Amino acid sequence: MKEVRILEIKQSVYADNDKQAQALRQELKEKGVFLLNLMSSPGSGKTTTLMKTIEALKDKLQIGVMEADIDSDVDARTISESGAKVIQLHTGGMCHLDAEMTRQGLDGLQTEGIELAILENVGNLVCPAEFDTGASKNAMILSVPEGDDKPLKYPLMFSICDVVLINKIDVLPYFDFDMEKCKEYIHMRNPRAKIIPVCARTGEGIQEWADWLEEEVRKWREE
Numbered sequence: 275m276k277e278v279r280i281l282e283i284k285q286s287v288y289a290d291n292d293k294q295a296q297a298l299r300q301e302l303k304e305k306g307v308f309l310l311n312l313m314s315s316p317g318s319g320k321t322t323t324l325m326k327t328i329e330a331l332k333d334k335l336q337i338g339v340m341e342a343d344i345d346s347d348v349d350a351r352t353i354s355e356s357g358a359k360v361i362q363l364h365t366g367g368m369c370h371l372d373a374e375m376t377r378q379g380l381d382g383l384q385t386e387g388i389e390l391a392i393l394e395n396v397g398n399l400v401c402p403a404e405f406d407t408g409a410s411k412n413a414m415i416l417s418v419p420e421g422d423d424k425p426l427k428y429p430l431m432f433s434i435c436d437v438v439l440i441n442k443i444d445v446l447p448y449f450d451f452d453m454e455k456c457k458e459y460i461h462m463r464n465p466r467a468k469i470i471p472v473c474a475r476t477g478e479g480i481q482e483w484a485d486w487l488e489e490e491v492r493k494w495r496e497e
Contacts, residue, residue, distance in 0.1 A: 288404070288405075291372045291373050291374075291405055291406060292373075292406055294372075294373035294374055294377070294408070295372075295373035295405075295406035295407060295408040296406075296408070297373075297408075298373050298376065298377050298380075298407075298408030299408045299409075299410070302380075302385075302391075302408065302410070303410075303494075305385065306389065306495070307380075307385045307388055307389065307390075307391050308389065308390050308391070308410045308411075308490075308491045308494050308495075309376075309380075309391045309392075309393065309407070309408060309409045309410050310390065310391070310392045310393065310409060310410065310411055310412075310413060310487070311393050311395060311402075311407045311409035311411070311412045311413065312324065312392055312393060312394050312395060312413050312414070312415070313395045313398075313399075313402045313403065313412065313413070313414045313415075313431065313435070314397060314399070314414055314415035314416070314417075315397055315398065315399050315417075315420060316397035316398075317397070317417070318397070318415045318416065318417040318420065318441060318442075319415060319417055319441045319442060319474045319475075320349075320394055320397070320415055321341075321349045321352055321353065321394065322474040322475065323415055323439065323441060323472065323474040323480075323483075324339065324353060324392065324394060325352065325353065325355075325356055325474075326474050326477060326480045327392075327480065327483065327484055327487070328353070328356040328357075328358045329356065330480055330481060330483075330484035331390070331484050331487065331488060332356070332357065332358065334488060335389045335390045335488065335491065336387055336388050336389045336390070337358045337359070337388065337389070337390045337391075337392065338358065338359040338360070338361075338383050338385060338388040338390070338391045338392070339353050339358050339359070339360040339361075339383075339391075339392045339393075339394065340360075340361055340363055340376075340379040340380070340382075340383055340391065340392070340393045340394065341353060341360060341361070341362045341363065341394050342363040342365060342371050342375075342379070342393065342394060342395050342396050343362070343363070343364065343365070343396060343397075344364070344365055344366075344367055344368070344369070344396065345364060347362040349362070349394065350362035353394075359383065359384075359388065360383075361379065361382050361383045363375070363378075363379045363382075365396060368396070368401075369396050369398045369400075369401040369402075370395065370396055370398065370401035370402040370404065370405050371393065371395055371396065371402070371405065371407055372405040372406075372407065373405070373406060373407055373408045376393060376407040376408055376409075377408070379393065389491065390487075390491060393407060393409065395407070399424070399428040399431050400428065400430075400431070402431075403428070403430040403431040403434055404430065410490075410494055411436045411437070411490055412434050412435045412436055412437075413435060413436065413437045413438075413439065414431060414432070414435045414437075414438055414439070415438075415439045415440075415441050416438060416439070416440050416441065416456070417440075417441045417442040418440065418441070418442040418443060418445050418446055418449050418451045419442060419445065419449055419451075421449075421451065422451045422452045422453070422455050422456035422459065423456075423459065424456075424459075425456070425459035425460045425462065425463050426459055429463050432459075432460055432463040432464055432467065433463045433464045434464075435464065435467055436466075436467065436468065436490075437467065437468040437469075437470065437483075437486060438460055438467050438468070438469050438470070439470050439471075439472050439479075439483060440453070440456065440469065440470070440471045440472065441472050441473065441474055442473060442474075442475070443471045443472065443473045443478065443479070444473045444475060444476055444478070453471065457469050468486060470482050470483050470486065
């Protein structure tokens with residue numbers, strides 16, 4: 275029987291993206307632009323957290339934001355109220371951004387003068403984790419109503435993140451959410467992950483998060 279050629283498309287796509295991501299990371303380093311990739315499931319409080327983050331850092335860093343979504347410009351309009359430079363990215367049905375899409379977003383944002391660029395990725399705990407965007411750091415938000423077992427169900431997402439924000443801690447009394455168990459599960463996937471409990475609505479924990487991010491930008495500049 276004649277042999278059939280098999281091409282591992284997925285692996286090829288990932289390998290190509292990794293090369294593009296590394297090239298983008300180097301370009302951003304040369305330009306002095308720190309890129310943060312912010313991920314989470316829909317409804318976790320990404321945009322509210324981002325608004326609070328901008329408020330805490332706007333006098334210290336020049337910030338630009340890329341809002342990625344399948345459709346609509348709701349989040350970009352919200353972020354624009356913060357005074358930060360913002361652009362809406364429509365993914366055309368794609369549930370993630372890859373390195374080339376991120377590059378296009380950065381070109382559209384026009385990063386001259388920007389020190390911290392934040393990509394609010396598409397709300398999804400699977401696809402965004404699979405594609406390196408070229409970011410300097412990866413962050414994710416897990417909200418209390420989602421449950422403390424998410425690190426067990428979505429291992430890749432938690433394994434690639436440098437920091438995990440556990441949001442909506444104000445509703446802890448109303449949910450069966452074990453904070454210590456959740457931290458244990460996160461560190462099971464990623465022992466080096468920084469974990470910061472926050473409440474974007476009240477601002478609790480936001481300063482600790484902003485301080486961490488500012489320090490990461492500082493260290494990155496000195497590397």
